[in-house]
Amino acid sequence: MHREPDDHAASRRYTGQPAGQRTAQPTRAAAAAFVGTTIEWYDFYIYATASALIFGKLFFPGSDPFFATLASFGTFAVGFFARPFGGLVFGHLGDRIGRKKALVATLAIMGVGTVGIGFLPTYASAGTWAPVLLVLLRVAQGIAIGGEWGGAVLMASEHAPQGKRTFFASFAQLGSPAGLILSLLAFRAVASMDKDAFLDWGWRLPFLASALLLVVGLLIRAGVDESPEFSALKAQRRVAALPVAEVLRDAWRTVLLCLGANVIGVAGAWFVNTFMLNYTTQTLGLDRSLILDCLFVVAFIQLFTQLGSGWFAQRIGTGRFLKSAAGLAMLSPYPMFALVSTGRPVAIVVGIALAVMCMSSSYAVMAGFMSTAFPVRVRYSAISLSYQVCAALAGGLTPLIGAVLAHRYPGAWWPLAVFYSWLAGISLVCIGTLERRKRGAAHGVAEAA
Known part of the structure; x- marks a missing residue:
């Protein structure tokens, strides 16, 4: 049976707290990571759903529906392009002053951005100011989610019991499907309204509901202590002065490989949950409520x-698991499109589920895999940079590229399937390369010892 190395057990033992309180912290940290990322992803997904529908x-009326869709997906992509900036800023703060403080700030920014969208005037009442304000608030969302992810992963993984880093880190990743479930529930509730009422004020309700979620998330995070690994580093006065500069100088190759390894987990999620929503309703002409x-x-x-x-990955090895996924x-995209094209509800669920199970398996395990690729002193900055640049490129552009391919090849789904396979192939190559580098580094350490 495979057990992952636990290189940072000594630093996790440093907490400065009674043993009973330390025992509860891993569970609290995992729960807080799950709830916090659920709220952040709920906010992000309701925007994605609204941009597709x-x-x-x-916000972009009076134009051809295809170009209105592109403009809407363009504002969606803006949030992704803001994510690396959020990753850099909060990665620096998380590596300098602590993971917990950075996470409280990101949750507050996301809440303000999302609730603000719920109060926005539309183009009909505010003209060009409406899309401008929409983009600005979307940027705030992007900055917040860009800083959130790395801190949530590290709070869960750096609190984890010995040998369970991958499993505990996966709780931060669970926020994505949980946030999606909440967002779909919210939009499913308002989508059944009268069309005029939905377009007038019903669409705002899922955004305004984020205010309540924000309060819940802040209260839960208040009960979690700072990461023990960061606390140990700070006590030893080994905190990096400029963590991002250190990462770019010493670990840029690993950053690029982690970026590529994340492609299918990031791009696949937005391909399935955003582009497919638009593709099935506009290209295939299926009912919006059915797809939701x-x-x-x-x-x-x-x-x-x-x-x-x-x-499962914790038991068989993360590298082996990720390559298989x-x-x-x-x-997976070939049976997905073949089944979705039938228009039958059961076939649609089975087809999309096949792709999602493969994609989400990689996404769940990638956080723990990446967290062991970088030293503690620069880890927040390094994993945030890797993941958020990937999100900007692969996540932000995927719905746009999908829309262009669907428009360029009307009635043909194979170009879309090939595009999806290409995304997964990038991840497969980078995961394999990262695993070889990790084995090589571990072998070098063993020989030196």
Whole structure:
């Protein structure tokens, strides 16, 4: 049976607290990571859903539907392009002053951005100011999620008991399907409204509901202590002065490989949950409520797949597990499109679930895999930079590229399937290379010892 190395056990023993309180912290940290990222992803997903369904009509009217869709997806992509900036800023703060303080700030920024969108005037009442304000608040969302992810992963993984880093880190990743479930519930509730009421004020309700979630998230995070690994580093006065500069100088190759390894987990999620929503309703002409219901069922499948993946990968080895998931992801879009094209609800769920299970397996385990690739002193900055640049490129552009391919090849799904396979292939190559580098580094340490 495989057990992952636990290189930082000594630093995790440093907490300055009674033993009973230390015992409860790993569970609290994992729960806080899950709840916090659920709230952040809820905010991000309701924007994604709205950009696929209604933002083109509300903020970019009077143009061809195809170009209105592109404009709407363009504002969606803006949030992704802001994510690396958030990763850099909060990665620096997390490596300098602490993971916990950075996470409280990101949650507050996300809440303000999301609730603000709920109060926005539309183009009909504010003209060009409406899309401008939409973009600005979308940037705030991007900055917040860019800083959130790395800190949530590290709070869970650096609090983890010995030998369970991958499993505990996966709880931060569970926020994505959980946030998706909440966002779909919210939009499913308002999508059944009268069309005029939905376009007038109903779409705002999911955004305004974020205010309540924000309060819940802040209260839960208040009960979690700072990461013991960071606390030990700070006590030893070994905190990096300029962590981002140190990463770019010493570990830029690893950053690029981690970026590539994340591609299918990041791009695949937005391909399935955002582009497919638009593709099925506009290209295939399927009912909006039907697709939302199908994605809702698939989101539960994703949630349980990710939970099981973190546990299973911990036992057989993360590298081996990730390569298998990426390889299967390369094959998954072909049955997905064939089944979705039938228009039958069960076939749609099965087809999308096949792709999502492969994609989300990689996504669940990648956090723990990356967290062991960098030293503690620069880890927040390094994993944030890797993941958020990937999100900007692969996540932000994927719905746009999908929309262009669907427009360029009307009635043909194979170009979309090939595009998805290409994304998974990038991850497979980078995961394999990272695993070889890790083995080489471990072998070098063993020989030196």
